[in-house]
Amino acid sequence: MIKQPRPAPVKHSIVVEAPIARAFKVFSEDFGSFKPREHNLLAVPIAETIFEPRVGGHVYDRGVDGSECHWARVLAYEPPNRLLVSWDIGPRWQIETDPARTSEWEVRFTAETEERTRVEIEHRNLERHGEGWEGMRGAVDSDQGWPLYLRRFEDLFAKAA
Amino acid sequence: MATNAKYWTALGDPTRRAIFELLVERPSSVSGLASVLPVTRPAVSQHLKVLKEAGLVADTPSGKERIYRIDPDGLAAFRAEIDQFWMKTLAAYKLAVEQPTKDET
Numbered sequence A: 001m002i003k004q005p006r007p008a009p010v011k012h013s014i015v016v017e018a019p020i021a022r023a024f025k026v027f028s029e030d031f032g033s034f035k036p037r038e039h040n041l042l043a044v045p046i047a048e049t050i051f052e053p054r055v056g057g058h059v060y061d062r063g064v065d066g067s068e069c070h071w072a073r074v075l076a077y078e079p080p081n082r083l084l085v086s087w088d089i090g091p092r093w094q095i096e097t098d099p100a101r102t103s104e105w106e107v108r109f110t111a112e113t114e115e116r117t118r119v120e121i122e123h124r125n126l127e128r129h130g131e132g133w134e135g136m137r138g139a140v141d142s143d144q145g146w147p148l149y150l151r152r153f154e155d156l157f158a159k160a161a
Numbered sequence B: 001m002a003t004n005a006k007y008w009t010a011l012g013d014p015t016r017r018a019i020f021e022l023l024v025e026r027p028s029s030v031s032g033l034a035s036v037l038p039v040t041r042p043a044v045s046q047h048l049k050v051l052k053e054a055g056l057v058a059d060t061p062s063g064k065e066r067i068y069r070i071d072p073d074g075l076a077a078f079r080a081e082i083d084q085f086w087m088k089t090l091a092a093y094k095l096a097v098e099q100p101t102k103d104e105t
Helices: A020-029 A126-130 A146-160 B004-011 B014-025 B030-034 B041-053 B075-098
Strands: A010-016 A046-051 A058-063 A068-078 A082-087 A103-113 A116-124 B057-062 B065-070
Touching: A010 B075, A020 A082, A020 A103, A020 A116, A020 B075, A103 A126, A116 B075, A126 B075, B004 B014, B004 B041, B014 B030, B014 B041, B014 B065, B030 B041, B030 B065, B041 B057
Parallel strands: none
Antiparallel strands: A010 A116, A046 A058, A058 A068, A068 A082, A082 A103, A103 A116, B057 B065
16 A cells, blocks of 8 residues: 655646736636536536635535535635635535635735736645545545546646647 | 646546546456456556556555555545646636636626
């Protein structure tokens, strides 16, 4: 059995041609416009994704039937520089209701010029999702989460090719 | 420590993706995988080695064989999914934020 290291944070950054204020505004208020729709824990397609732009707000998907999936909480809201948001989705792609077992993602905005902004994401504390559920290994629900995500891998590679 | 690049390399190959997908459904031996894939057992072993090095699968001995399954604590594959989610989200964000602002209110 291999010993798993604690998972490293997921880090990505991108430079966008937009002033920092707009970069921040679009990322938060318009989050639903670019968040992948197929990333969905609802039983029905997503009608919209709402990012409530304030500390204590939620990020949630609303299905076409009105059902809601609250999958993140806004922990810090500091326009135009920083967002800190929880990730309340566990490794089996179920909503995690225990905040101690959720990870978090920080988004930092840095103005490179007046019209150009660097956006950095760090998704960390992933190991918190693992606490207490090791016995469930192998219980991944192959009908719900995985095939969908694997298809997304394929889509992305297809685009890159 | 597995890096983003490792995941991408590991899952960037169609055969390895097929192997990974089969292991998501159920743990399997090399021969079990080779029996349903159009590749030889040595090829399957080689692919499994890459997946294992990326932290995406692990193996445990079982009699004469080894049984492969996706990562033992669920977090490496979970992390790979989150990694992929942010790559896709950021790419879409760039398109959204750079489009003309006429539809902004």
